Amino acid sequence: MSMEITTILEMIQVFFAYAFLVLLAPYIVLKARLQTRTLYQKFIICVLVGNFYMVNVVFAMFILHIPSRISLYFLSIVPAAIAWYKINHPDVKGFILSIYTSITRLFLDEVKIGTLWLNLTTEPKRRIKAAIRGCASHIFHHFLEWGMLFGLLAFNVYYYGYQTFVRYSYGTSDMVVHHYWVNQLAEGNIFCNGIYPFGFHNVLYFIHDFFDIQIISIFRVFGMIETLYIYAMIYVLLRKICRSRYIPIIGVLIFTLPNLFETQGIMRYQFTLPQEFGMIFLYPCAYFLIEFFQRKKEEIAIEKELRGQSKLYTWLALYHIRPSTWSLIFFAMSFSLTLSAHFYITIVTFILCFAVAAAYFPVVFHYRYFCSIAVAGILSLFSAIAPMAVFFAGGTPLQGSLGWALGVISSSSEKAEAPEQDKKLEKYKVNEGDGFVVYDLTDAPDSLLDPSASAPPAGTAGQTTARPQPSLLERMEKIANGLQKKIVSFNDKLTANINSVYIQEDFITFLLYGMEGMIGACALLTLIRRKFYYRNLLSMALYLFFIIMLYSSADFSLPSPMDQNRSRIFAAYAAPVFCGVLLDLGYAILFRPLRYHRLTEFFPIAAGVAMTFLIITNDFIKPLSLEFAIQSTGEMYCNYDIMKNYPEKKWTIVSSTDSLQLILHKGWHQEVCTFLGKMHNMNADTTVTIPTKYVFFYIEKYPIQYGASNNVSEDFLNLGYVSEEDAAMPAIYEGSAAYGIENRKTLESKLFFWAKAFEEKYPQEFQVYYENDTFICYRIIQNEYNLYNFAIDYTYN
């Protein structure tokens, strides 16, 4: 089977496996609770519950020291079954009784087997038919929405799945490390390299162990699948906020189709990485926080009304668990999941929540709101940190990159420079106290305090000039001019910064001025109309502002808790939400008199279609992404073929390092540098053996330029064809220097000529297993009782 077909099948397999775990299974368990919810609300709740459940089941399994497939099945199925029973209250007794009665009647010959079968299957058939009818009806009635959304998601499948489909291999070296950690989970070791947010790894391990899908298959395709959920969350959040049903689709469209974003800001979605996985849970935090405010407001109003009618007990008995509490529970889950996935997501979630809180000022500080949010936040932190704390208490150290991240945060705050103004005032400092500094500015030029003021002409220093007092209008004009200049200067500075996030200048202008205008307008509208709707819009504008400031923090001498390469991703991800809410503000203002009649949706639909048309006809579709050269396509092809066709643990591959984790549980691996190093400066007694029946040698005829990035539609960058000159160069066989780029070419050249020499000695036995233009794999089948000695003189050793 070709790799392309294999990739498609894997995509389908992993997609449905993940969808089962995070959509279908939670829906079945929570069906009774979700009945009053809309489809997109069901979607977001199921995704949260499903992921939260998987992450914590795996943690529980390892805390109890019982990692195995059976315990995974037990810990996942049994509690879910109990929860299903408790929530849905199925008539299990009645069901068993009906089965018993039917069988009894069968044996008493009162019914035939056909009748019995009909009776037993009537209800399930009815339910299935109802479900199908419901789905079909929903799709029919929302055909346009479904069609547009699926079209966009299909494009994302193509865009983010292209690299996997065409190049087969992992596109970034981080994936190999995470694959290693998931391998270790499969072997029963959690936090093998130290404490690290393991939510992502837990989920992948769960999918692997529950469905017995190879880890390599999951890693290759999960990046594309999680990206679909990331994009879906844009739609879900905008559906929550926006009045229009179709503007959220425009938001997804903006992030999907046009070439607006720097490639570095969107390329990581094609890779299976924890930060991107955590982004699924970023917008649900805002979603449920907003929902909490709305519901709390409704509850307060209802309570007030009932108290006014002296119906306190009615109020107390109205809810078993209040809807606002449910919102907080889901908020806590999603916040906890961000912490479990990646700390950067948590930082951005803080910023997002802060933006929402700022937009809900001063409501958020009301004790009814604040206490609930605080408790939810503490509980979510606890649920995320507790498993890590348990293992930390057990002696597992922190993982290296955590220390690095903390170092980045602390060093960035140390590096914050004193403002330029303070430097200029330094020479006028006369006294410095505890918390204050005294300057004598008698001789200081005006330009020191007012940079727009010109320096006094030469020869006039020390002269004082008496000026007349300006009028109020002049002062206001002056302030306005100054403000305008500051805003323009500020925007220019921001533009200069963020043009490495948004590559179109017009788009940057639109964003910045739109954001500033929206902040002002929404703040004003909030004061005037006191609707939470405008607060929601304001929160998204503030969020964009904060994220842009996070990205530009270095230039504004602000603390920088995140590397620009990472914050760029969040800045890009914030733009479609902002664009959506901005468009919705216009929609809300324009069509309020029409009470947002459904016919008004024509305009957003038309806008979306027009945008799509313009993007396509003006060739403005974003180009295919970049990837890093990690492995050649031939290497991944051979890995798959060998794992499929050869018995486990009976083969060894001699290749560069990246295949090690990919084949870990199936076969053995030896590095090229180790293999060649053993026969370097060999003598007659040198023996190099590999004790497996099958041995495969991976040789890059064009050694790839490891780590270099290029477009996914082009071949990997390479170092040129292997040559005798390169083979003759001295090579480094151990230490980190062995993995340098130039050494890679030397080693591959040496291995190439070793293979040629060995083929002469064993022309029948040493055969080409696979070959393409850039890669060749040799295979030899050994007698395990009498191994071949691979140490031969091939001239370059």
Added chain:
Amino acid sequence: MTISRSGFITMSITMVAILFLFQFSNVAVKYTTRATTNETRKANTKLSAAKTVLEEHLNKKSTYTTAIIGDETSNEVMIAMEWCVYIKREFCRFSSLEEFDDNFSVGCKLLIVTDEMITTPQHNKILKHVADLGIHIIMTQLPDTNILRSSSILRNLLGIREISPETCKTDGVTLYEGFLLGGKTNYRKLKKTIPYLYLKGGTKKYMVGRLKEQKKEKIKNEDLPPIIWRNQYENSFIFGVNWDFFRDHTALGMYTAMWADANNSFIYPVVNAQSFVTESFPYLSDENLGDIKKNYYHTSRSLSTDVLWPDLVSTLSNTGDKLTGMIAPKLEYNNSKNGTLGGSIDYFFRQTEKISGELGISGTQMAGMPFFYKKLEYDKKNLKDRVPNYAFTSFYPGNMPENIYSKYLHKENTILKDIQTLVLPKKDYNHKIISFYDYNTLCLTKTIDGFSHKDREDLYLRSMETALGYSTTVIDFKKVFYPESEKDDWTKLSKDLSRYLTTHWKEFRECFTQTTISEADQKARQFLTIKYVSFRQNDIINLSLTNFDKEADFILTLTNEEVTSVEGGTYKKIEKDRYLITTSHKDVVIHLQATGATEQSN
């Protein structure tokens, strides 16, 4: 209850019809039996010695492809020449390497040299020159270690890194799979003192010696003393042998295996016949009653019919073997008291027909030299009276000397008139496995004693199977009727026989065709007659045959490839990388594909 007349008639007719149906088959068998005529006799005289490709046809002075260096009386040389005849290679024998060097043929691909031919540095240089030309070399025995130590050229050719100052005594040998048919085997009883060699990288071992102290001294498998190995030198392979296997016909299979290993693919003709012969059985008399009754509580006759025959048939039916029984009408021709029993003749002839077996004549008798002539006369008279139409085409001389039976072969009015096949014991090393005794009579050599399975015998058998796909198993029933010790008890012998057939020799019975001696004779004549030319182009092997008659069998050896289809014949996988090709047409096309290799993309 009364029965009507019509009912009575109906019932009677029904009963008669049932009686007739039940009895008809038995009566039909009795009157249609052809047990007393030899149906297996084939008119095969057209494949006589004149039509076969024998030594004289392949011995070419100038166009040889195989050069054999050695003395013409040497066993190794004779067996090498025999091998060339079997695989139809043109060869030439030279008395010395110098003579070979002076008469070099550009078509030469293989050089077989005995150890006594490598004595001087000049010889070493010739060998090196030959290897440089890409000609493969088989050294049938290692030269003396002093010569090896003194010659770096020889050591380089053989891939010897070091020669231990001390020899070693092997505690058995291990034959690795892929060399001879039958897979990996440990021979614990093959012990010999041999030079202890250490080989370089780039060599491949087929057989190594085992050492008793291997575990104690932590000797790796790769460092065990090599017995048969290959070294790659420039464009050729040099095969070394550190044992005396090549002094007998064990060498045949080893030559084939070495030549197959030196080539990517190799196809060669085989006999494809596995025969089972019982010597002095069926036994048609009732002699030595004392011993028989004492051991078995039977007379000789009832022992034959009630014990030996059922046991034998049962054993053979498990393995699918076909029986060729060499009849012993009597064994004590000096005693006229017990004659040939007519009932036994009828019984065994009919039973043999039932199991599709065949009967020949045995030359063994217990009375001594003067009675051989009497035996022949007596046998002719008795058997001619009872089974006048049965023509005995196979003869097992047993202890009858050649100078006696040679006078009677093809003579009119003798029992040996129609003999076409002689089944001979393995006597001399220069006695060929398959050869013509005279113009029309073919000799087939016994390859295994059915009651014995020693390590050396097993190795010999594997070699025969590899080289020829042929074996003739002979079990001697004389020792059953005239036991000399407890070991000759039939209970023990039959158990051994059954064990050997169903374990050690089972694989070969499954790979190759079971035949009677007549059928093996046919196949052997076809084998010796056929000529073939094969060439390979990418994944296709073309095979063209001449002197082809109906069917011919070949073994195809590959390396990590498999046969996907055969046009003009059929194929059967007998082992990994080995296929039995049965041709039904004189032009055959064999399609191959690599095993486990993925498609190559551009």
